[in-house]
Amino acid sequence: MSLVIRDLSVRRGDLAVIDRLDLEIAPGEFVALTGPSGCGKSTLLNAIAGLVPLAGGAIEAERGSLGCVFQRPMLLPWRTVLDNAAFGLECRGASVDDARSRARTFLEKVGLGRFTGYFPNELSEGMKQRLTVARAFLVEPRLVLMDEPFSSLDETARRELQDLVLDLWAKSKCTVLFVSHYLEELVYLADRVIVLGPRPTTVVKTVPVQLRRPRGIGNEGMLGLMESVQRCR
Ligand SMILES: Nc1ncnc2c1ncn2[C@@H]1O[C@H](COP(=O)(O)OP(=O)(O)OP(=O)(O)O)[C@@H](O)[C@H]1O
Ligand SMILES: [Mg+2]
Known part of the structure; x- marks a missing residue:
């Protein structure tokens, strides 16, 4: 396994943000993460990156470099x-x-x-x-964490960058964990969509995306999967 999260709890001050969350991600898997605003998605990525302390549980990640892309570019x-x-x-x-x-x-x-x-x-x-x-x-x-990286871009730029990420991922065979609110983006990119519940958050549903790549935006398989993600959000 590339990333194993067991029984993870995270608190921010007196707020319980993540509650006993379990998640396993295989090497090379592309996993998308969604859930209500404020539920703890960014907190989960920060915990994986080692930027916030854990209140309980454990995170085991494959050794190697970590890449991060956040919502805002953070360039020097x-x-x-x-x-x-x-x-x-x-x-x-x-x-x-x-x-x-x-x-x-x-x-x-x-x-x-x-x-x-x-x-x-x-x-x-x-x-x-x-x-x-x-x-x-x-x-x-070995692992790339992406937190709503394209949410402030127009549709054309977003599509171009989605395809760039897919291309770089396919060539590098690294593992990707990608947070998004866009149903289409989740299903277009990922091997599996994880839906988190309201805070204190945990995994409420996993939707496997067994569609051949390259995927056509708006094809019927994608629409059906987008509905099943939407139903449990
Ligand atoms: N540095 C911090 N100090 C205190 N509380 C924090 C901090 N960062 C996040 N929180 C709290 O943790 C909770 C989860 O925030 P988080 O940013 O992880 O949500 P999110 O799921 O990424 O939301 P969004 O979809 O809006 O980006 C929120 O209630 C937030 O107020
Ligand atoms: Mg966030």
Whole structure:
């Protein structure tokens, strides 16, 4: 197993946010997570990333790099596109030259090759998220956590980035945990959709998505699965 969460409870102050949650994710699986606003989805991702303490239970993750993409791009405004992409590699001990050279090749592959000298404030919102996705996958992660990464983008940019994530995931064979409120996005991307209940949250339903890839937006299988996710939200 790539990620095993057993009997997990998390509190924020005097608030019980996660209550005895169990979840197992296989290596290379793409799992989408949804649930009511404020139920604890971001808290769960933060707990997996080791950013919040556990009140009970355990999280076992496969060793290796972790990639994260959040709702807002979180780029370093004083660094160029190239140096933002290279940042994760530098943090893991790569020399500046090596990190830049690998980042340059990767940025070419994800369609940002022309913009390596730009600064974040010179990019569109879609390009900023494209860069954060590139930065997350560039470190060859074993696990990528994505928290509503495309929710502020228009539909065209969202679709392009969904396809980019699917492409990078298929090539890297890493495990992805992706939070979203969009039914279509959940079913388009994931091998399995996990529905969480209201706070204090736990898993209320798992919907396997056994549709062949590539999937067509709006095909009948997808619509049926979107209904079954919707019914238990
Ligand atoms: N740093 C914090 N300090 C105190 N409470 C927090 C903190 N972060 C989150 N919480 C509380 O934890 C609960 C769950 O928040 P969380 O952000 O995990 O929800 P969510 O499911 O991601 O919601 P959304 O769909 O709106 O993003 C909320 O009641 C929130 O107030
Ligand atoms: Mg959240």
